[in-house]
Amino acid sequence: MSDTSHSPEHTLHPLKKIEIIVKGKRERFVQELLDRSGVSGYTIHRNVAGRGASGFHEGHLLFNDEASLVMFFAVSDQSKIQAIINGLSPLFESSSGVMFVSDTQVVRLKKFLGAEGPQHGGA
Amino acid sequence: MPTDLSVLRARVENAAKVLGRCWPLQSYIAANPLAGLEKLPFDEAVAQGEVLYKGRGYPNVAQLRAAWETGEIDAAHLADRLDAHGLTDAPAQLLDQMETAAETPVPNRSGDGPLNRAMAKWLAAFVDQGQATWAMPHRHEGFYTAWRAVARFDTTLAHRDRLRDLPKRPLEALALALSDVEAAQWETTLRYHMAALPGWASFIKWRSQDRHDAWQGAHPITMTGYLAARLHTARAIGQPVAPANLFDEARGATRNGRDQPPMAAPWLEAWEATYREQLLATLERAAPAVDTTGVAGRPKAQLVFCIDVRSEVIRRHLEQTGPYQTFGYAGFFGLPMQFQPYGSDAQITSCPPIVDPKHRIHETRSRTREETAATHDRWVALGQAGQRLIKSLKHNVAAAFGFVEASGGLFGMAMAVRTLMPGWLRTQQQAWTQHVPSPDTFCDLSLDRALAADQPEGLPLGLSTEERSYYAEAAFRLMGWQQFAPVVVFTGHASHTANNPYNSSLDCGACAGHPGGPNARTLAAVCNDPAVREDLSARGIDIPDDTVFLAAEHTTSTDVVQLFHPPALTKAQAGIVDQLRQDLRTARANTTAERARVLQGSRPAHAVADTERRAADWAETRPEWGLSGNAAFIIAPRALTAGLSLDGRAFLHAYNWRTDDRGTALETIMTGPLVVGEWINMQYYFSTVDNAVYGSGSKITQNVVGNVGVWQGNGGDLMTGLPLQSLQVDDLTPYHHPLRLLAVVYAPQGRVSRIVERNAQLRSLFDHEWMALTVLDPEQGNRRCSYQPGGTWAIPSAEPRGTQDTEPTLAL
Numbered sequence: 001m002s003d004t005s006h007s008p009e010h011t012l013h014p015l016k017k018i019e020i021i022v023k024g025k026r027e028r029f030v031q032e033l034l035d036r037s038g039v040s041g042y043t044i045h046r047n048v049a050g051r052g053a054s055g056f057h058e059g060h061l062l063f064n065d066e067a068s069l070v071m072f073f074a075v076s077d078q079s080k081i082q083a084i085i086n087g088l089s090p091l092f093e094s095s096s097g098v099m100f101v102s103d104t105q106v107v108r109l110k111k112f113l114g115a116e117g118p119q120h121g122g123a
Numbered sequence: 124m125p126t127d128l129s130v131l132r133a134r135v136e137n138a139a140k141v142l143g144r145c146w147p148l149q150s151y152i153a154a155n156p157l158a159g160l161e162k163l164p165f166d167e168a169v170a171q172g173e174v175l176y177k178g179r180g181y182p183n184v185a186q187l188r189a190a191w192e193t194g195e196i197d198a199a200h201l202a203d204r205l206d207a208h209g210l211t212d213a214p215a216q217l218l219d220q221m222e223t224a225a226e227t228p229v230p231n232r233s234g235d236g237p238l239n240r241a242m243a244k245w246l247a248a249f250v251d252q253g254q255a256t257w258a259m260p261h262r263h264e265g266f267y268t269a270w271r272a273v274a275r276f277d278t279t280l281a282h283r284d285r286l287r288d289l290p291k292r293p294l295e296a297l298a299l300a301l302s303d304v305e306a307a308q309w310e311t312t313l314r315y316h317m318a319a320l321p322g323w324a325s326f327i328k329w330r331s332q333d334r335h336d337a338w339q340g341a342h343p344i345t346m347t348g349y350l351a352a353r354l355h356t357a358r359a360i361g362q363p364v365a366p367a368n369l370f371d372e373a374r375g376a377t378r379n380g381r382d383q384p385p386m387a388a389p390w391l392e393a394w395e396a397t398y399r400e401q402l403l404a405t406l407e408r409a410a411p412a413v414d415t416t417g418v419a420g421r422p423k424a425q426l427v428f429c430i431d432v433r434s435e436v437i438r439r440h441l442e443q444t445g446p447y448q449t450f451g452y453a454g455f456f457g458l459p460m461q462f463q464p465y466g467s468d469a470q471i472t473s474c475p476p477i478v479d480p481k482h483r484i485h486e487t488r489s490r491t492r493e494e495t496a497a498t499h500d501r502w503v504a505l506g507q508a509g510q511r512l513i514k515s516l517k518h519n520v521a522a523a524f525g526f527v528e529a530s531g532g533l534f535g536m537a538m539a540v541r542t543l544m545p546g547w548l549r550t551q552q553q554a555w556t557q558h559v560p561s562p563d564t565f566c567d568l569s570l571d572r573a574l575a576a577d578q579p580e581g582l583p584l585g586l587s588t589e590e591r592s593y594y595a596e597a598a599f600r601l602m603g604w605q606q607f608a609p610v611v612v613f614t615g616h617a618s619h620t621a622n623n624p625y626n627s628s629l630d631c632g633a634c635a636g637h638p639g640g641p642n643a644r645t646l647a648a649v650c651n652d653p654a655v656r657e658d659l660s661a662r663g664i665d666i667p668d669d670t671v672f673l674a675a676e677h678t679t680s681t682d683v684v685q686l687f688h689p690p691a692l693t694k695a696q697a698g699i700v701d702q703l704r705q706d707l708r709t710a711r712a713n714t715t716a717e718r719a720r721v722l723q724g725s726r727p728a729h730a731v732a733d734t735e736r737r738a739a740d741w742a743e744t745r746p747e748w749g750l751s752g753n754a755a756f757i758i759a760p761r762a763l764t765a766g767l768s769l770d771g772r773a774f775l776h777a778y779n780w781r782t783d784d785r786g787t788a789l790e791t792i793m794t795g796p797l798v799v800g801e802w803i804n805m806q807y808y809f810s811t812v813d814n815a816v817y818g819s820g821s822k823i824t825q826n827v828v829g830n831v832g833v834w835q836g837n838g839g840d841l842m843t844g845l846p847l848q849s850l851q852v853d854d855l856t857p858y859h860h861p862l863r864l865l866a867v868v869y870a871p872q873g874r875v876s877r878i879v880e881r882n883a884q885l886r887s888l889f890d891h892e893w894m895a896l897t898v899l900d901p902e903q904g905n906r907r908c909s910y911q912p913g914g915t916w917a918i919p920s921a922e923p924r925g926t927q928d929t930e931p932t933l934a935l
Contacts, residue, residue, distance in 0.1 A: 028332060029136050033129065055883040062597060063453065063795025065479045067884040087129030094137050 012105035015112055016081040020072040020088065021048065022097035027070045033087045034074055040112055042074040054096050075104055075112050128294050131301070131309065135347050138313035141175060144332070144476075145325035145843040147252070147831040151628040151636040152476045153750070155805035155893075156325075156817045156843055165863070165892040166388060175318040178809070178816035181387035182394075182861050184221040186812070189857065190394050191218065197397040204389035204396070221386050239320055241279060241356050243838050245270050246323050246349070250330075251829035252338055256518055263341060267293040267348030274352070280359040289355060293348040300354035304365045312365045316353050317346075322841030324349070326832065335461070335472055335480065395862045395895070398754055403897060403907060405767055406757075406867060410905035413762045413869070422448040423699050424610040426675075427602070429454030429631055429639060430774045430796055431616060432753045433679045435764075438775075440713040442765060444706035449761060450602050451775035453796045454633035455642045456613055457597050460484050461582060462641040465562040466503065470581075473634045473642055475799045482590070483582045484645055485569040492565035502559040541741050545621070546732060549739035563687040568641075568648055591649045592658035598646065599664050601788045603760065603779020607670040610699045613646050614684060615639020616677040618749075622741035624827050625846060629679060629749050632803055633796070640676035644687055647672040651690055671696050680738040680747045681731075682711040682718070718771075721748065723852060744822045744848040751850055751859040753807060756800045758792055759869035759899075774800045780870040780901060789870055790878045793885055797866055801894050804864035810844035811861040814851075818844035864894040872900045872908045872916060879910065890914070 022030055024046070034042045048069040049059030057069050074084065081101060088099055106112050143158035155161065156178075160168035169180020182190075190196045191214060201214060210217060248259040249266050261269035268291070275286040290296045304312050317324040327349050330339045354364050426441065427450045428434035438449040459474040465486040472480050488496040516526040540548055569576075572585040586594070598604075617638030618629030627636035634642060649655055650672040659666060674687045684707045692700060715730035722745070725733045737746045748771075755773040757764060764775060776792050783789055810818035819825065819842030825833040832841040850859040868875050875898050879885050889896050889910050896910035908916045 025332075026136075029133075033132070036129075055886055056881045057883050058790070058794070058881050061794045061882075062791045063457070063475065064477045064798060064884075066477045067794060067798075067882065083129060087133055090130050090133035091136060094140065 010107060012107060013109040015075050015104055015106055015109075016078055017073065017075045017102050017104040018081050018084055019100045019102075020074075020084075020097070021050070021052075021069055021099075022072075022091075022095070024066050024068050024070050026091070026095060026097065029091070030070075030072055030088070033084060034072065037074075037076075037083045037087070038080050039074045039076040039084070042072055045071040045073075052096060052098070075106060077113060127306070128298060130306070131298055132294060132347065134309045135297070135313055135350060138310050138317060139324070139328055139346050141171070141314060142317055142321060142325045142328050143843075144329035145322060145832070145841065146329055146476070146636065147326070148624050148827070148833070149252075149627055149636070149830075150472065151625065151630075153628065153632055153803040153806035153845075154476070155802055156321075156809050157805070158802070161891070161893060162887060163891060166385065168891075169385075172817075175314070176321055176816055179813040180809075181385050181391055182812050184218055184225055184387075185855060186857050186861065187221070187387060187390045187394070188218050190860070191390075195397060195860065196390065196394045197400070200396040200400070201390065201393040204393040207392075208389040210386070210389060217386065217390075224386070237279070237360050238353070238357050238362055239840070240838055241277070241360070242320060242349075242353050243323065243834070243840065245274065245352065245356075246327075247828050247834075247838075249342065249344065250326070250338070250831050252831055254827065254830045265293075265342070265348055266344035267296065267351050269342075270348075270352040271296075274356065274359070277359075280356065281361055282359045285359050286355060289351075293345065293351040296351035296355065297347055300351060300358065300364055308365060311369065313350055315366070315369050316350060320840045322832070322834075322843045325843055326841050335470070337470070391861075391863075394860070395754075395865070398860070398862055399865050399895070399897070402755055402769075402773075402865070403867070403899075406759075406763060406899060407905060407907060409763055409767060410869070410899055410901070413760060413901070415762075420446075421606060422446050422608040424448075424612060424703050425450065425608045426612045426614050427452050427456075427598075428614050428677065429616050429633060430756075430776045430800070431631070431633075431679075432750050432771050432774055433747075434616070434677070435769050435773055435775055436717055436771045437677060437682055437684070437710055437714045438761075439766075439768065440717070441706060441710040443713075444709050445702070447703075447706070448608065450604075450777040451761070452598060452602055452777060453799075454615055454631040454639040456615070456639070456646040457594050457601070458482070458484075458642050458645055460642065460645065462486070462637075464641075465566050466500075471635075471637050471641075473637050473639075475633050475795070476635060476802075477795065477798060480582060482586055483569075483584045484586075484641065485584065486562055486566045486641075487569055489565055489567045495560045495565035499560045499562065499565060545740035545743075546736040549735055552739070561688075563640075563644065568645055570645070570648055570652070586649070588652075588654045588658065591652060591655045592662075594646065595649050595655050596659055596662060596664060597791075599659075600782070601791060602777040603782045603788070604664070605779070605782070607666050609667075609669050609696055610671060610673060610703065611647075611650070612673045612675050612686070612703070613643035614675040614677050615641070615643035616679050618680045618747060619678050619738045620680055620746040621739050621743070623746065624825070624833055625822075625849070628845065628849070629747060632750075633799060638676060640674065640687065643674040643676065647674040647687075669693065669695070673700070678738075679749075681734045682714045684711065718748075721858070744846075748858065749845075749849055750803055750807060753800075753804055753864070754860060754862040755865045755867060756797055756894075757867045757869075758789065758797070759867065763869055763899075778869065780874070783870075786870075786874045786878055789868070789874060790882070793866075793868075793875075793878055794882050798884065798888070800866075801864055801888060805893065806844060807850065807859050808861045808863065811850045811857060811859045814844070814847050818842070818850065819846045822846045822848050863892070866894060866896045868896070868898050869901065870898065871902045872898045872906075875910075876916070880914070886914070 020030055047060040048071045049057060059068055061067060141159040143154055143156050146152040157168050157172050160171050172178045172180050249262060249269060259269055261272045271289055275283050277283055290299060301309055327344055327346055330336055331345045333339055357364050423446045425448045428438055430451045430453055441447055442449060455474045459478045459480050460482045461470040461480045462473045463470050463485045474480050516522045569585050572587050576584040615638060616631050618626060620626050630636050631639035656666050671690060671692060673689050675684050677684045712731055715734045716727040719725035719727045719730035719733060737743045752772040757773050758776045758778045760779050761777060776796055778789060778792060814820060819833055820835050824835055828834050834842060852858050888894055890912045892912060898908045900906050900908055906918060908918050911917050
């Protein structure tokens, strides 16, 4: 554990961060995966621009909400991030998109550990 | 979630990629049935369509022979394309060879008939939107749960005891059903089951992804739930979940389904080249006069129509009647909104399928016109009470017999009148409805933001001043507006037809298959707002004080253009509006006369009466041709096309390259309306080349199911495309020419190049030949530059036709 602070209020706890970039039409799939994975929260950036294997994607289009990219951030422990990776890997076999996993640190550990167990429901 | 379940969930998502989306009848969206395969080159995608859906992807030999014999396929273009494909036989021989090859029977889908029948039955019961008198139980718990509760009592399932102890959750149930299938084969198996009933599966795909559908909110259905039910039904019938021939078919799919390139491809290309060459040559001749063509001085009125191909005809005829200027703009007028009509709880999404609605607009009664509203309410309540009474008498077990005895004669007479005198009936109906004030005469639109009226799950009600100014500015910038007439009319469109489940397919596609009037009224009200005008003035768009904005709706079946209740007008404006009403009547007469030439059984001299009859006749299978014939999308100032007859085959979007240095407006047009145009074009294309698979067959044998779609006869797949009568003159004679869309842009080629380069979706559509792109470059003497797959441009020289494909290309 890498404690870089002398004050207990500022103790840093190691966690994993996942960043996911997919086409706008996959937003719902990824969001549901994150909801079911047990992470306590996530951030969504819509209308993301950038270049990937299929070329450049313009960010904000006035009359097209489907063509742009969407980016997700989530921070949690290794097991929940691993569950997200498992649920996303098959998608990237045939859909464009990327994910990055990195080490990160947080102060308020409880805030990021979220639900005990993963969820799986549906209609 | 256990790993295998999360992987399975991703496999379902992957397998569903091959499907397009199918919207319900109330908001029929013309979409490419092979939308799920659009990332592939056109030829590969149609080959996969042959494997997955047994659908033909090129025009059939009868269609090609007809086009060849009538000269729609030019001999020089055909020779050129045959040569490019390495075919050396004479055209007549090639047609005969195709005819012989077509006699080989197409294999039917493997024997899962009972499974398809069972699933169609349960799906129809579940998704019912008010057609059934007795609803399926447990629908609020979702499809899988509702099916699980009742399917075990289905006596048509020989092994229904296998359905007794299924898992409660659909994903676990699906995993259980796949327990005997290797994980590596899951996706292929799931894709096979989706493609078995592609119409229903496409409908589920749409509904499960739609955030705003009230029926999905009340009765949720997911692809996982459907597949779990389907695979367990297969087991209950005694069928294998993964049929033995499944993986052979999958191998076929990876081989593109056939060993030989399609013989029809060069014929299609030649057919397209013939049309495109004629169109482009005409536009090239008109281009030098772009800056001088049009109304001299300030026009009396300006009318903005939808880009729809049907607008081209009436715009042309209206312009001939007086000093009017017309524009083409996406028929939702740039307003991504839901509309709630007066007296209704329904929230109608009124924007294109690729745009998410962002605002709610309500029609609310005005305090200053209470008396008119009361009159309207009284008549409507009377009509509704009568309908309720008749329905309850018909459906009540005890009353039904007596009701039939007592009212049979009356209903018989009504039927005779509707059948024999539909035109007279319409006249009577119109006379009657004149007594009932329409909501626009006593309602206001809820433009003001009302925080208190916002709902937690709903969209914000109204528009802030900033938002209003934004949408108004977008409209004028996209169309390259330069001066304002005293009267500006935003003209939406709708179609009036009788007994037509496909009515919404004739309404405005940019409004998600709904009438465009509400959007037109909203934008007119926005532009009449003094605060908006002040904002626009600060941004360099000066709207004169004597300019008023009105709204109207063009009824495409009769070509009536009806103005909505106007705001207060000055004397001068009122005079212009009176004259405009007269000129719209003249334009209507001329437009219907032009349309009568191609509507079988119609005579130009009686065209107005004939279109009225068609709109009211419950036995009429072809009230209008809709967007049949569409083949081009022209992004240019009206001056380029004014005076040309484009035969109602071209979408027209106004654009002024001089007022759009950065290309922002053009990028919006190309990534929005043009993409929607491609959807519509592909719907018409595939519905024509294989009406049984990608269309919906004859209207005569269709039945509406659950108020969501149609099927043929009394069961089977949901039919997703257009009916035969919307595309063909008769069983053998096509009306719609199945040509892929040509986009023509009047702008500097470098600007267009940059836009294509930075929008992957556009580039994919052009590179994979789902549509074509040609630029007329005003900075290079209106030179024609044609985009080539891969990102280069072909520039024809002055050589004779037939050599243009060998021109040098420019790097992007």
